[in-house]
Amino acid sequence: MWCQSCKEEYEEEDAGTCKECYEEASETEEELKREIDDLRSRLLFLRLPSPTLDSACIAHSDLLLHAIPASSSSPSSAGAGDSDAARPDTPAVPAHRVILASRSPVFRAMLENEMEESRSGIIKIYDVSYDVLRSFVHYMYTGEALLDEQMASDLLVLAEKYEVKHLKAYCEKFITSKVNNDNAIAHYAFAHRHSAKQLLEASLSVLMDNMSTLADREEYKELVEKDPRLVVEIYEAYLNRQVNTAAGKDTDCSCRK
Amino acid sequence: MWCQSCKEEYEEEDAGTCKECYEEASETEEELKREIDDLRSRLLFLRLPSPTLDSACIAHSDLLLHAIPASSSSPSSAGAGDSDAARPDTPAVPAHRVILASRSPVFRAMLENEMEESRSGIIKIYDVSYDVLRSFVHYMYTGEALLDEQMASDLLVLAEKYEVKHLKAYCEKFITSKVNNDNAIAHYAFAHRHSAKQLLEASLSVLMDNMSTLADREEYKELVEKDPRLVVEIYEAYLNRQVNTAAGKDTDCSCRK
Numbered sequence: 001m002w003c004q005s006c007k008e009e010y011e012e013e014d015a016g017t018c019k020e021c022y023e024e025a026s027e028t029e030e031e032l033k034r035e036i037d038d039l040r041s042r043l044l045f046l047r048l049p050s051p052t053l054d055s056a057c058i059a060h061s062d063l064l065l066h067a068i069p070a071s072s073s074s075p076s077s078a079g080a081g082d083s084d085a086a087r088p089d090t091p092a093v094p095a096h097r098v099i100l101a102s103r104s105p106v107f108r109a110m111l112e113n114e115m116e117e118s119r120s121g122i123i124k125i126y127d128v129s130y131d132v133l134r135s136f137v138h139y140m141y142t143g144e145a146l147l148d149e150q151m152a153s154d155l156l157v158l159a160e161k162y163e164v165k166h167l168k169a170y171c172e173k174f175i176t177s178k179v180n181n182d183n184a185i186a187h188y189a190f191a192h193r194h195s196a197k198q199l200l201e202a203s204l205s206v207l208m209d210n211m212s213t214l215a216d217r218e219e220y221k222e223l224v225e226k227d228p229r230l231v232v233e234i235y236e237a238y239l240n241r242q243v244n245t246a247a248g249k250d251t252d253c254s255c256r257k
Numbered sequence: 258m259w260c261q262s263c264k265e266e267y268e269e270e271d272a273g274t275c276k277e278c279y280e281e282a283s284e285t286e287e288e289l290k291r292e293i294d295d296l297r298s299r300l301l302f303l304r305l306p307s308p309t310l311d312s313a314c315i316a317h318s319d320l321l322l323h324a325i326p327a328s329s330s331s332p333s334s335a336g337a338g339d340s341d342a343a344r345p346d347t348p349a350v351p352a353h354r355v356i357l358a359s360r361s362p363v364f365r366a367m368l369e370n371e372m373e374e375s376r377s378g379i380i381k382i383y384d385v386s387y388d389v390l391r392s393f394v395h396y397m398y399t400g401e402a403l404l405d406e407q408m409a410s411d412l413l414v415l416a417e418k419y420e421v422k423h424l425k426a427y428c429e430k431f432i433t434s435k436v437n438n439d440n441a442i443a444h445y446a447f448a449h450r451h452s453a454k455q456l457l458e459a460s461l462s463v464l465m466d467n468m469s470t471l472a473d474r475e476e477y478k479e480l481v482e483k484d485p486r487l488v489v490e491i492y493e494a495y496l497n498r499q500v501n502t503a504a505g506k507d508t509d510c511s512c513r514k
Contacts, residue, residue, distance in 0.1 A: 005274045006275065015261070018258075029282070029289065039296040048355070098356070166298065
């Protein structure tokens with residue numbers, strides 16, 4: 001027989017679909033591609049020019065956001081934090097009430113309830129560097145962010161604080177794709193702190209695959225010191241998996257009997 | 258052989274794909290569906306609450322749009338136009354500078370160049386009913402509109418005037434899907450007036466398929482009266498098609514010789 005798709009000959013045991021199903025599948029693929037084109041064009045329409053890039057957009061802005069870096073920055077972000085703290089002239093990030101209020105229920109409440117921020121049009125965003133705030137605002141307009149692991153973690157924290165679910169999921173997905181044995185403990189603890197379920201499961205899975213070396217790691221010892229309950233949860237999950245695997249094997253055996 | 262997709266048996270002449278291509282196609286379909294989910298979720302994030310529906314959104318608005326219906330409305334929209342004209346208390350439609358300026362280069366220029374509209378925050382939209390203006394503003398925030406043929410035509414005109422390309426294409430696609438022998442002359446003339454190429458081709462094609470009854474139609478006589486050049490173009494296109502079809506036949510014959 002001849003394959004209608006790759007045009008090569010194949011044997012009976014390598015048969016895929018009949019002609020009718022092949023044609024249906026081709027049509028479905030075309031339809032899906034048309035839908036993707038349509039969605040992309042709607043996205044381009046709905047995407048707004050970011051006030052972090054577009055000066056014309058700034059002209060209509062009615063808010064100024066100020067990044068106030070944490071005085072006690074975490075070791076990983078100490079550099080950025082300190083340099084911001086040392087620059088009291090860090091520029092404010094312009095934005096629009098209608099955009100922030102529509103993307104975040106926290107901003108919405110703040111701007112609707114005649115709070116100080118609403119009256120002055122100035123919002124202080126604490127514990128965040130200027131660069132992270134800029135990326136955060138950029139995302140509110142475009143639904144896009146340029147991520148590395150540090151930026152994704154910082155944005156996830158901010159997204160959680162201001163309840164921007166889409167950004168939190170976007171960052172979590174990115175971090176999850178970067179989980180490996182070297183960073184699994186740190187990501188596991190981070191996921192716990194910020195209720196990031198997908199990241200929690202991914203890092204826990206990597207930890208369980210490498211249980212024999214877990215206790216040797218420096219981060220493990222730190223975690224036992226700081227938050228021993230999280231360590232207990234790793235052992236509980238591991239034991240649970242062992243029990244389930246054993247039960248699975250028993251079922252297999254009884255089937256074979 | 259057995260089809261992997263519908264699980265039914267088929268003969269050799271009904272073979273579709275080989276197994277490898279079937280598996281590849283299934284993977285592609287899954288990938289496309291994941292991409293669609295991802296795009297839909299980004300769309301939901303970027304879609305803004307419409308100020309025509311969401312009262313909280315109105316709170317931050319910095320523009321008011323007033324519909325000024327045409328005094329000499331076209332017959333098809335006379336009803337709506339008259340009723341609007343008779344109601345001087347037609348409410349204004351609230352909006353935001355940042356949104357209108359980002360969707361339309363015309364609004365952008367108007368609002369950036371310190372024109373009267375920019376100073377007062379009041380924009381008069383001429384030759385349009387309140388309902389059409391409301392749908393127009395709704396689309397600027399959501400990328401969505403509830404269309405019938407009249408609304409699609411009215412919105413297309415407004416989209417052309419304010420250079421909102423995405424809305425113009427959206428309306429044109431809708432109207433094109435409604436072209437039939439009864440409305441082809443009207444749509445053909447409309448497409449000409451508003452440089453709607455896709456609609457022009459679709460209506461011209463329907464007209465050429467029904468040339469024998471064309472000259473009997475009332476709309477045809479009106480068009481000859483109002484804009485005879487457009488009628489000439491129909492005949493030219495028809496003749497051109499006939500010549501091409503004949504040339505195609507000749508080529509077929511010479512091939513067979």
